[in-house]
Amino acid sequence: MKKLLLVALATAFGSSVFANLYSGPGGGIPDSTPAGANFLINVPDAIGAVSFIRLNGLTHTWIGDLVVTVTNASGNSIQLFQRVGSTTSTGLGDSSNLGGDYRFIDGGANLWAAAAAGDTSFVIPGGDYQASSRDALFAYLPVSISGLNNSVAGNWTLNISDNAGGDTGAFNSWDIEAAPVPEPATMAALGMGALALLRRRKKA
Ligand SMILES: [Ca+2]
Numbered sequence: 402m403k404k405l406l407l408v409a410l411a412t413a414f415g416s417s418v419f420a421n422l423y424s425g426p427g428g429g430i431p432d433s434t435p436a437g438a439n440f441l442i443n444v445p446d447a448i449g450a451v452s453f454i455r456l457n458g459l460t461h462t463w464i465g466d467l468v469v470t471v472t473n474a475s476g477n478s479i480q481l482f483q484r485v486g487s488t489t490s491t492g493l494g495d496s497s498n499l500g501g502d503y504r505f506i507d508g509g510a511n512l513w514a515a516a517a518a519g520d521t522s523f524v525i526p527g528g529d530y531q532a533s534s535r536d537a538l539f540a541y542l543p544v545s546i547s548g549l550n551n552s553v554a555g556n557w558t559l560n561i562s563d564n565a566g567g568d569t570g571a572f573n574s575w576d577i578e579a580a581p582v583p584e585p586a587t588m589a590a591l592g593m594g595a596l597a598l599l600r601r602r603k604k605a
Contacts, residue, residue, distance in 0.1 A: 420452050420580045423557070427572035430461065430561050437468070437562025444474060446581035448552040453506035453578050454481060454532075454559075461570025464516055464525065465494015466563045474555030479548040480534040481505045484564065485516050488539045493565055496520055501527025505546060513541040549579075 425442035454471055461467060469481040486495025495516040501524070509529035516525055536542040559575055 420450075420578050421446065423577040423579065425559075425575055427457070427459075427574045429571045430467070430563050430569065432563050432569045433566040435562050435564050437470075437560045440559040440561070440575060442557045442559075442575070442577060443555070444552070444557050444577065444579075445554055447554050448473065448579045449550060449582040451546050451549040451577065451579040453504050453529075453546060453576075454549075455502060455504040455576040455578075456481075456559075456572050457502045457575060458573030459499050459501065459503055459570070460572070461499045461563075461568065463494070463496050463521070463565070463568035464499055465492070465496065466565045466568050467499075467570075468560075468562045468564060470560045471549060472558045472560070473549045473552035474557055475552040477548060477552070479532055479544050479546065481532045481544075482512050482530075483534050485513055485533075487535070490539065492539070497523045497525050499570065500524040503527055504529050505532040507531065507546050511541065511543075 423442050423444050425440060427440060428438065431438055451473075456469075464482075464485045465487050467485070468483045470478055471481060472478040484492070484494045486497075487493060495513070497516040497519050498521075503525075506529050509531040512525070512530045512533055515530070519525075532544040532546055534542045534544050557577060561572075563569065
């Protein structure tokens with residue numbers, strides 16, 4: 402009876418795949434403070450796949466100052482970007498500025514290349530960018546947003562640190578778009594699996 406009930410529930414929920422948008426406030430980024438500032442979003446759902454992370458209204462001069470890291474509620478982290486354009490451990494990085502909404506999504510543009518298009522008077526256009534870090538030789542290293550997949554429910558943390566004095570900035574808010582689990586398609590698959598199992602047992 403319990404298996405039949407599960408099948409009925411899964412059918413009632415349908416099978417569309419969907420994602421939710423989870424949002425939280427931003428704030429100021431403390432100048433020349435390597436520990437950075439944390440900005441939390443309490444995500445009330447367990448998460449399967451993450452579609453994107455977006456920073457809204459992010460303004461900062463000299464992007465090379467910044468390290469931006471997101472950690473999901475299960476404790477897994479990725480960097481959205483790290484000391485852009487800094488090709489040594491002590492380099493100051495690219496002097497271009499931030500001013501807009503920046504969405505980090507797999508298949509997005511190369512942020513280092515975008516920053517390299519101008520100098521201290523250049524504002525990197527808002528839009529879609531690939532998350533990135535630096536490799537062992539301090540070169541651009543693309544990072545997949547999928548590193549944040551499969552999280553328990555709870556607090557997600559955005560850490561932004563500024564690592565050189567003088568240039569400062571802030572942002573308005575940030576968003577996580579992600580699919581909660583168990584999503585209806587998964588429930589439907591589970592129900593159909595249970596039904597198939599029942600049918601096989603009846604034939605045996
Ligand atoms: Ca600074």
